[in-house]
Structures are given as C-alpha cells and as structure tokens.
Amino acid sequence: MYQTILKDFDIRMLMDSGQVFRIAPCGEDCYTVTAGDHFVCLRCAGHQDAGCGKDGAFVEFSCTEEEFLSFWHNYFDLSLDYGAIKETVDPEDAFLQAAVAYGSGIRILRQDLWETIISFLISQNNNITRIRRSIEALCAKFGEKLDTDGHSLSFPEDRPFTGASFYSFPTPEAIAAGGLDGLQELGLGYRDKYILAMAKRCSGAPGQEFLASLEQADYDGAQAILMGEFGIGRKVADCICLYGLHHIGAFPVDTHVKQILASFYPDGFPFRRYEGFAGIIQQYMFYYKLSLPASAAGKKTGKPKNAKKKAG
DNA sequence: GGTCAGGTCCTAT
DNA sequence: ATAGGACCTGAC
Numbered sequence: 001m002y003q004t005i006l007k008d009f010d011i012r013m014l015m016d017s018g019q020v021f022r023i024a025p026c027g028e029d030c031y032t033v034t035a036g037d038h039f040v041c042l043r044c045a046g047h048q049d050a051g052c053g054k055d056g057a058f059v060e061f062s063c064t065e066e067e068f069l070s071f072w073h074n075y076f077d078l079s080l081d082y083g084a085i086k087e088t089v090d091p092e093d094a095f096l097q098a099a100v101a102y103g104s105g106i107r108i109l110r111q112d113l114w115e116t117i118i119s120f121l122i123s124q125n126n127n128i129t130r131i132r133r134s135i136e137a138l139c140a141k142f143g144e145k146l147d148t149d150g151h152s153l154s155f156p157e158d159r160p161f162t163g164a165s166f167y168s169f170p171t172p173e174a175i176a177a178g179g180l181d182g183l184q185e186l187g188l189g190y191r192d193k194y195i196l197a198m199a200k201r202c203s204g205a206p207g208q209e210f211l212a213s214l215e216q217a218d219y220d221g222a223q224a225i226l227m228g229e230f231g232i233g234r235k236v237a238d239c240i241c242l243y244g245l246h247h248i249g250a251f252p253v254d255t256h257v258k259q260i261l262a263s264f265y266p267d268g269f270p271f272r273r274y275e276g277f278a279g280i281i282q283q284y285m286f287y288y289k290l291s292l293p294a295s296a297a298g299k300k301t302g303k304p305k306n307a308k309k310k311a312g
Numbered sequence: 313g314g315t316c317a318g319g320t321c322c323t324a325t
Numbered sequence: 326a327t328a329g330g331a332c333c334t335g336a337c
Contacts, residue, residue, distance in 0.1 A: 018318060047314090065315035119319080123317095123318055123319085124317095124318075124319040124320065125316090125317065125319045125320075125332080125333090126317055126319085126333090126334085127316075127318085127334095127335080127336075128317080128318075129335085130317080130334070130335060130336080131318085131319090133335090168316095178321090187333085187334065187335080188333080188334090189319095189332080189333025189334050190331095190332055190333050190334095192333090193335080194320090206333070230320095230321090231319095231320065231321085232320080233318095233319060233320050233321085234319090235318070235319060235320090236318085236319070236320080237320070252318070253318095254317095254318035254319080255316085255317070255318070255319085256317095256318065257318080284315080286315090286318075299316095
C-alpha cells in the first residue's frame with residue numbers, strides 16, 4: 001500500500017477519457033488499472049470536490065512504494081505539471097475553458113507502445129464500450145492471468161476482486177500463434193486481419209527492432225512509419241504517437257474532435273498557441289465533448305453515411 | 313430497424 | 326490527389 005497526494009489527477013476521468021480501455025471501477029471510489037502485465041487498485045478519497053484542485057487529491061495505491069515509483073509514477077505522467085498546461089488556455093476561449101474545468105483530472109498516460117497499437121487498431125470506426133469488451137476478451141484469451149491477491153488484501157472491507165480475473169496484455173507472439181481463427185468471437189469484426197498482421201510484424205527480434213525504431217523516432221517520423229502499416233491511418237497513428245509514444249504534440253482528429261472543430265472553431269483552431277502540446281488540449285476537448293448532448297456539438301443527423309445495397 | 317461508434321482500404325476519376 | 330462506398334458488430 002502506498003499513499004500520496006496527486007494534483008490534476010482523477011482516475012474516473014482518466015477511465016472515461018477514451019485514451020485507455022483497461023481501467024474499471026471496483027467499488028466505492030475504487031478502480032483497477034491493468035497495463036501490460038502490471039496491476040494496481042486505486043482508491044481516491046473525495047475526488048469529486050478536492051480531487052483535482054490546487055491542493056491535490058489523496059490517493060491510495062494497492063502496490064508497494066517501489067512499484068509505484070518504478071512504474072505507476074511514470075505511467076500516470078506524474079512529472080508533468082498539468083496545471084501549467086491548463087493556464088496556457090486562452091481566457092477568451094469559452095469552449096476550452098469549460099473543457100479544462102470539466103476534465104481537470106485528465107492526463108496523458110504513458111502506455112505501452114505495443115498495447116497502444118493494438119488498442120487503437122481496435123478503436124477504429126468503433127465505440128468505447130465494444131473496444132473495452134474486445135480488448136478484455138483478447139487479454140483473457142491470449143494473456144496471462146495476473147495474481148491480484150496481495151492487492152485485494154489492501155482493501156479487506158471492499159473485497160473488490162471477488163469473481164473478477166485480470167490478465168496481462170498478450171504478447172505479439174501469442175496473438176500471432178492463434179492465427180485469424182484465434183481472433184474470431186472477440187468482437188473485432190473486420191479489424192481482426194489488422195491485428196494479426198501487426199502481431200506478426202511485432203513478433204520476434206525483428207518485431208522488437210520495429211518497435212524500438214518507433215520509440216526512437218520523433219513525432220513526424222513515427223507517424224510516417226505507423227501510417228505505412230496495414231490498418232493504420234492518420235488518426236490511429238496520431239493516437240499511438242500521443243498515448244504510446246507520448247508525443248504530446250500529436251492531435252488526433254476523430255469524429256468527435258471533427259464535430260468540435262466544425263462547431264466551435266469554424267474559422268480554424270489556434271494550433272499555433274498550443275504548439276508542441278496540442279494533444280493534451282485535444283484530450284480535454286474530447287472528454288468534455290462526450291458529456292455534451294449530441295445536438296450541442298454539431299453532430300450530423302439524418303444523413304446516411306453510405307447507401308449500402310444488399311445483394312440478392 | 314437504421315444510425316452511430318476515437319477510420320481505413322480500395323477503387324474510380 | 327481526392328472522393329465515395331464497403332466494412333464487422335452491438336448498443337441505442
């Protein structure tokens with residue numbers, strides 16, 4: 001058990017921010033986080049009010065201090081001052097001011113590259129509920145079951161893990177070995193072939209070399225490499241750059257962000273002002289947008305996306 | 313029952 | 326280079 005006070009940190013907001021799919025509630029103010037083959041349970045006292053203010057939030061981690069310092073501190077990007085980022089927001093920009101206030105506990109997590117690649121391959125043309133389901137199913141099928149006993153002991157009165165199992169994110173080799181058949185019934189749909197190709201790409205020593213080359217590239221270089229891979233376009237490449245490589249200048253434009261830009265920035269978004277960290281700004285925008293009624297954010301209605309015909 | 317979801321690929325201009 | 330349609334699937 002490790003206890004600390006964290007500023008600009010709200011685990012529930014992180015869970016719902018769309019950048020990560022393996023955080024889950026497990027009781028009152030209690031959340032599990034599974035990343036790679038790491039597992040921890042967090043409890044945040046009174047995060048609704050005090051959670052992200054200047055005084056910070058009281059947070060309990062179910063792991064040791066060593067595990068916190070060697071892994072989770074980096075994972076949650078706790079060295080970066082997000083308060084300073086928020087202060088760069090244009091005071092005249094009502095939308096962004098509201099977004100930053102609403103998502104005050106958001107950060108850009110430093111997720112594992114391989115896990116991020118697969119997660120955002122799955123995310124394309126998909127919804128967050130199903131993305132979570134598919135990733136959990138993938139981990140349960142090809143990952144290793146994690147031992148969480150030591151962690152549940154930290155929360156004896158909550159018994160948070162009764163009946164729940166947690167699995168490591170599978171290796172490229174494990175997924176590749178299963179073939180296309182192994183990816184059936186995970187709810188992946190047509191993305192299965194992208195996953196398999198990427199699992200093969202990242203397997204073995206050449207795979208490690210490929211991942212290392214991405215780690216070493218700058219944002220433009222990494223984006224270019226990623227966009228050359230099967231199933232990865234600009235948007236997914238930007239998500240991988242932002243969440244898996246921590247290039248915080250990457251600015252993924254998805255259907256939600258597109259609607260925001262069209263509705264609230266018809267004359268263009270001030271990218272210059274947020275040069276080098278626009279990805280963080282994007283995350284506040286995205287999370288806030290999810291909370292708005294569909295009509296408020298310029299969602300198109302009534303127009304079919306495609307006129308599909310059925311044969312036969 | 314159609315639309316939509318943190319898009320990309322493929323084909324036709 | 327750019328535009329338009331097809332595409333797995335399930336929650337709403």
